[in-house]
Amino acid sequence: MNASEAKWENFWKQTGIFSFDRIDTLKPIFSIDTPPPYVSGSNLHAGHAMSFTQADIAVRYLRMSGYNIFYPMGFDDNGLPTERFVEKLHKLDHKSISREDFIAICLEETKKQAETYERFFRKLGISVDWSLQYSTIDTRCQKTAQLSFIDLLEKNAVEHKDGPVIWCTYCETALAQSDLEEKEEESTLYTFACKIKGSDATINIATSRPELLPACVALFVNPNDTRYNMLINSSAITPCFEQEVKILSDTRVDPAFGTGAMMVCTWGDAEDIRRWWENDLPTKEIITKDGKIEASIPKIGGMTIKAARKSVISLLEENESLLHSEPIIHVVKCHERCGTIAEFARTSQWYVKVIDNIEAWQKRGDELEWYPMIHKGRYDSWVNGLSWDWCISRQRYYGVPFPVWYCCDCGQIILPDRSLLPVNPSEQDCPCEQCKNCGSSNFRPETDVMDTWMTSSLTPLINSCWADDEKSMMDRIYPITMRVQGFEIIRTWLFYTIVKSHYHTDSLPWKKAMISGWGLDQNGKKISKSSGESADAESLIDKFSADALRFWASESELGKDHRFYETELKAGQRLVTKLINAARFLEMNIGETIVQDPISLNLDDSDIWVLQKLNETIANYHRNFLVFEYSKARKSVDAFFWNVLCDNYLEFIKYRLRSEGPEAEISKQAAVSTFYYCLQAVTKMYAPIIPFATEEVYQQLFAAKEQIKSVHISPLPQICSDFDNLQFATEFELSLKAISLFRKYRSITPCPYKTEIQNATIEISSTPSNIDIEFIKKVMNIRTLVIGMIQEPSLAIEEIRIKI
Numbered sequence: 121m122n123a124s125e126a127k128w129e130n131f132w133k134q135t136g137i138f139s140f141d142r143i144d145t146l147k148p149i150f151s152i153d154t155p156p157p158y159v160s161g162s163n164l165h166a167g168h169a170m171s172f173t174q175a176d177i178a179v180r181y182l183r184m185s186g187y188n189i190f191y192p193m194g195f196d197d198n199g200l201p202t203e204r205f206v207e208k209l210h211k212l213d214h215k216s217i218s219r220e221d222f223i224a225i226c227l228e229e230t231k232k233q234a235e236t237y238e239r240f241f242r243k244l245g246i247s248v249d250w251s252l253q254y255s256t257i258d259t260r261c262q263k264t265a266q267l268s269f270i271d272l273l274e275k276n277a278v279e280h281k282d283g284p285v286i287w288c289t290y291c292e293t294a295l296a297q298s299d300l301e302e303k304e305e306e307s308t309l310y311t312f313a314c315k316i317k318g319s320d321a322t323i324n325i326a327t328s329r330p331e332l333l334p335a336c337v338a339l340f341v342n343p344n345d346t347r348y349n350m351l352i353n354s355s356a357i358t359p360c361f362e363q364e365v366k367i368l369s370d371t372r373v374d375p376a377f378g379t380g381a382m383m384v385c386t387w388g389d390a391e392d393i394r395r396w397w398e399n400d401l402p403t404k405e406i407i408t409k410d411g412k413i414e415a416s417i418p419k420i421g422g423m424t425i426k427a428a429r430k431s432v433i434s435l436l437e438e439n440e441s442l443l444h445s446e447p448i449i450h451v452v453k454c455h456e457r458c459g460t461i462a463e464f465a466r467t468s469q470w471y472v473k474v475i476d477n478i479e480a481w482q483k484r485g486d487e488l489e490w491y492p493m494i495h496k497g498r499y500d501s502w503v504n505g506l507s508w509d510w511c512i513s514r515q516r517y518y519g520v521p522f523p524v525w526y527c528c529d530c531g532q533i534i535l536p537d538r539s540l541l542p543v544n545p546s547e548q549d550c551p552c553e554q555c556k557n558c559g560s561s562n563f564r565p566e567t568d569v570m571d572t573w574m575t576s577s578l579t580p581l582i583n584s585c586w587a588d589d590e591k592s593m594m595d596r597i598y599p600i601t602m603r604v605q606g607f608e609i610i611r612t613w614l615f616y617t618i619v620k621s622h623y624h625t626d627s628l629p630w631k632k633a634m635i636s637g638w639g640l641d642q643n644g645k646k647i648s649k650s651s652g653e654s655a656d657a658e659s660l661i662d663k664f665s666a667d668a669l670r671f672w673a674s675e676s677e678l679g680k681d682h683r684f685y686e687t688e689l690k691a692g693q694r695l696v697t698k699l700i701n702a703a704r705f706l707e708m709n710i711g712e713t714i715v716q717d718p719i720s721l722n723l724d725d726s727d728i729w730v731l732q733k734l735n736e737t738i739a740n741y742h743r744n745f746l747v748f749e750y751s752k753a754r755k756s757v758d759a760f761f762w763n764v765l766c767d768n769y770l771e772f773i774k775y776r777l778r779s780e781g782p783e784a785e786i787s788k789q790a791a792v793s794t795f796y797y798c799l800q801a802v803t804k805m806y807a808p809i810i811p812f813a814t815e816e817v818y819q820q821l822f823a824a825k826e827q828i829k830s831v832h833i834s835p836l837p838q839i840c841s842d843f844d845n846l847q848f849a850t851e852f853e854l855s856l857k858a859i860s861l862f863r864k865y866r867s868i869t870p871c872p873y874k875t876e877i878q879n880a881t882i883e884i885s886s887t888p889s890n891i892d893i894e895f896i897k898k899v900m901n902i903r904t905l906v907i908g909m910i911q912e913p914s915l916a917i918e919e920i921r922i923k924i
Contacts, residue, residue: 156194167639167647173673175604180808192252197230199572262542289411326378359441519569577616668692
């Protein structure tokens with residue numbers, strides 16, 4: 121990070137210009153719900169920088185548009201991501217030490233990481249109000265999460281039930297459907313024969329999980345499959361383990377898959393669970409919570425799942441039941457935190473009800489404004505594909521405790537009074553002396569902790585102080601104006617937040633959702649910690665600058681993935697250099713000139729032309745930012761700054777700045793004032809994207825005149841209708857085309873600009889009045905310039921030729 125950026129970072133910190141104004145009731149409030157990053161020890165990479173920068177660009181634009189910005193930063197510092205980071209960092213298993221000691225280590229590490237992240241976000245120029253910082257394990261967030269749980273329980277939106285649940289055998293905890301990710305895996309499809317009871321016939325079964333044979337509770341066939349329909353309601357004997365199971369029918373069995381007959385085990389997958397439930401099948405749970413086969417199972421008890429699979433295959437071969445095997449590639453569901461293939465286990469868990477309210481979730485998705493709209497499809501697909509209620513309990517240590525005790529005699533649930541929140545039942549006595557149901561005084565605490573999303577799904581309510589007695593913030597900022605986030609957490613953070621707000625406030629949590637894509641490496645893969653030093657965001661800032669990294673982030677279109685190339689950071693560096701050089705040029709040429717509003721001055725044609733082009737740029741800029749198309753907005757400014765202002769107008773006015781005399785002074789004042797006006801507008805339009813360089817330029821040239829503390833709280837430029845004259849703009853373009861031809865001539869011949877061209881002719885098919893001869897002569901250093909007429913009538917009116 122260069123010294124200039126460090127200076128302005130400190131300036132913003134000291135002046136507090138990004139602070140939410142709690143007193144001002146006149147400015148409209150724009151509130152932001154931004155993702156609290158996991159404090160999981162990994163370095164923030166270019167992908168993180170991209171998503172947070174894109175949100176910050178939008179926020180900075182809104183602040184300069186006159187809004188009182190509520191922009192907090194939180195840290196999601198509890199749950200599995202943090203636990204796994206601590207276990208890896210300290211080389212320990214959370215079960216190897218006491219719960220209290222493990223939590224203490226987690227708290228210490230999360231504090232360190234939060235400080236590291238804050239330092240990085242400040243360095244990147246993220247303009248959050250750090251006085252609004254929160255952590256999902258702090259007292260306020262715990263209170264909010266526990267109040268949420270109690271409110272859901274009272275509204276019958278949460279329940280405690282026993283049954284099969286998605287389970288991670290590595291992390292040894294229940295999971296939610298959203299905790300899973302799909303990946304392709306090489307495997308083998310094994311086909312073996314089961315004997316039909318009382319017959320010499322057999323029925324063939326194909327499976328990729330032969331280790332579940334001891335858990336087989338039924339076989340299923342399609343009743344319309346003529347190969348098997350005569351076997352329905354008969355019994356089969358499984359090989360190796362000699363279990364008698366019924367052959368049942370289900371029209372949903374695919375006759376074309378495998379052998380057309382399938383075995384149902386408790387439980388191999390969601391289909392097993394559905395048929396187990398619908399047909400009231402027996403339960404034979406053989407996989408332990410840590411991923412082994414139950415010790416009581418003959419022949420394979422105590423083995424890992426993989427070892428048991430190999431053993432069962434050998435057993436099938438020994439008794440000649442294995443008919444054949446073939447390699448396959450199939451999709452498996454894994455725990456996204458550790459990559460372990462998920463299993464199913466029967467346990468008692470807490471669930472938020474979501475399956476019964478699919479229509480409500482669809483309606484809420486329709487009510488939300490999506491930017492870009494294409495990502496609403498992800499939300500719709502997730503909602504329509506829901507098959508489980510949201511499991512919110514985890515068998516871990518470091519999380520928000522459930523505010524629950526149970527009566528040991530009757531199982532009654534005991535809750536604390538809301539005024540006591542937050543509570544920790546593992547460390548506190550039950551607040552109830554006797555069970556109201558049975559009179560017992562024997563209680564046990566709930567030792568499970570909440571899913572991390574149970575708390576982070578409350579960020580709009582946490583920041584609106586929903587759980588506090590004083591409700592003024594709820595009235596001022598809720599629903600939050602906009603959620604900013606990546607597309608990959610639509611199924612989790614966005615969906616769960618909608619669920620919570622629907623139950624708690626019967627409303628959307630926000631009005632708009634701005635969705636970002638992924639940062640990709642040069643091979644098109646998502647940038648991650650494993651991408652190496654080249655993608656480490658802090659290293660990139662040190663090598664290039666924060667503005668350069670932000671420039672790269674602004675290259676991608678809203679909601680789309682964006683590949684990382686250092687060439688784009690270098691382009692950002694060039695922009696910063698160009699802007700600062702333009703500011704120096706202006707500063708050197710102002711001299712004693714009194715800068716005035718160009719409207720009040722006697723403007724040259726080139727002044728009017730550049731101001732018209734600025735008007736067009738300002739219109740495009742605001743039009744794109746109003747739908748958060750920051751990339752298109754920036755590129756419209758790029759085109760004006762580089763091509764119009766620097767490449768053309770700056771060159772047009774150099775002769776005016778060098779001229780002397782009373783008339784020359786008037787012309788110089790118009791040129792300086794116009795350039796000042798344009799550069800000030802450009803600086804402000806670039807401010808949301810490259811905040812450090814624009815602050816440098818603003819303080820150098822514009823702050824004193826505007827008497828505003830920072831460019832980032834100054835008003836953005838608006839269209840000035842006084843400069844709109846489309847007919848003039850069209851005519852002036854002819855002069856520009858002539859200048860372009862003269863420039864081309866000078867570039868391909870040894871004729872530098874200091875060398876005067878003695879004689880030149882412009883041939884044109886239009887009338888001479890459309891070409892500003894004197895202007896062209898002065899800009900291009902030509903002594904004599906005449907106009908001739910093109911004779912060929914087929915040429916377009918704007919086509920010109922030069923002769924030298």
